[in-house]
């Protein structure tokens with residue numbers, strides 16, 4: 414049981430519990446990188462694009478030669494990419510043809526509460542009743558529907574790489590693991606004016622880990638219905654579920670042929686619990702193998718140069734990689750320095766040909782108003798620790814297990830607040846509705862990956878991290894939680910209500 418040494422184990426950054434696949438691991442760098450399909454609107458009018466997505470079970474080939482049954486948006490893993498234009502409304506009708514209740518959350522979206530995917534706002538299968546499913550009794554039902562639900566996104570927000578995923582109360586881990594995740598990109602005129610790599614050279618990379626049964630099915634710890642908040646997770650998975658196969662856009666350790674030119678990669682860590690430290694091998698650059706241009710919720714004020722990119726679950730980082738630095742024919746492995754063995758590699762690029770490149774990396778990207786944290790009048794403290802959930806072990810915030818009917822904070826719209834997070838091991842903390850700025854770590858300057866507008870921040874053990882946040886736009890009930898999905902399912906969530 415790895416948690417005993419959590420201070421050291423988690424501090425080293427390794428993901429402790431590895432769920433091993435029962436089938437022979439596929440060879441690396443054999444499958445071409447898939448690019449998720451871009452969804453087409455079912456219809457559009459002057460102000461709005463309307464999409465329809467059916468959540469269903471489908472067999473997909475992830476490991477060559479095997480069929481994996483997935484829970485997929487439109488039966489696909491990853492789900493189709495939705496591309497929105499800032500300022501145009503996007504309306505998505507999700508039909509639930511899965512055998513389980515679902516909830517859709519647009520992660521990073523500035524969304525009215527009733528469309529944000531509160532974990533008890535369940536969409537049951539058409540003929541399903543709450544009593545048919547473990548865990549949705551007493552007080553666990555919000556605004557429920559049957560068969561489908563229409564989510565409306567105003568999209569009054571700047572260009573960014575968002576993603577949508579399941580958020581079902583107590584069951585987010587198992588349902589995302591089975592495939593319920595996709596990209597949702599927002600474009601705007603500022604982005605269009607930046608002459609960044611685009612078209613085939615603007616590539617979203619959804620990185621996650623999985624384990625497989627001998628027959629190709631996803632492997633996930635067995636369901637134990639006696640533990641109300643721990644439906645899928647046993648004690649040995651207290652740190653979260655991590656598999657031995659790295660999957661990018663639904664393919665194991667894929668390979669991408671690239672031109673000797675600049676590419677924009679939209680990196681997303683969609684893993685349940687695994688953290689990555691990505692690097693390029695070989696890396697001929699002196700400190701700028703990756704030029705970071707955006708973080709979770711949009712562009713940085715100016716590019717930042719790194720040789721490594723750290724990504725906790727749910728974090729995004731957009732980077733430019735310049736393959737013209739490599740001779741044609743070079744094979745470049747995207748490594749994970751926090752992995753062991755099979756999880757130490759993510760994918761491979763092969764420089765296939767010389768090519769023209771008219772992209773540039775501007776020295777200024779967007780204006781970001783720095784929050785003046787000293788002016789904040791409201792301070793809140795949140796401590797993310799192991800604790801009791803009912804009669805068993807779980808994860809708590811300020812010593813409390815999540816209760817969907819309890820409000821832990823009532824921030825006023827428009828008012829700047831400083832939230833300080835404490836943590837007993839790595840907890841990637843995510844706040845819904847409005848992005849924040851990281852102000853300090855342990856009272857010192859923020860870290861190399863803290864720049865820009867963030868919606869998720871990794872809190873390492875024994876650190877505290879302060880963020881400044883100003884909620885805007887919508888009153889209602891929202892979530893703040895750990896984005897280690899097993900921690901989330903083991904009650905490490907808190908509800909707040911924004912008020913006028």
Ligand code: C2O
Nearest residue numbers: 518520727843892
């Ligand atoms: Cu990406 Cu509340 O989640």
Ligand code: CU
Nearest residue numbers: 840895897900
């Ligand atoms: Cu956590």
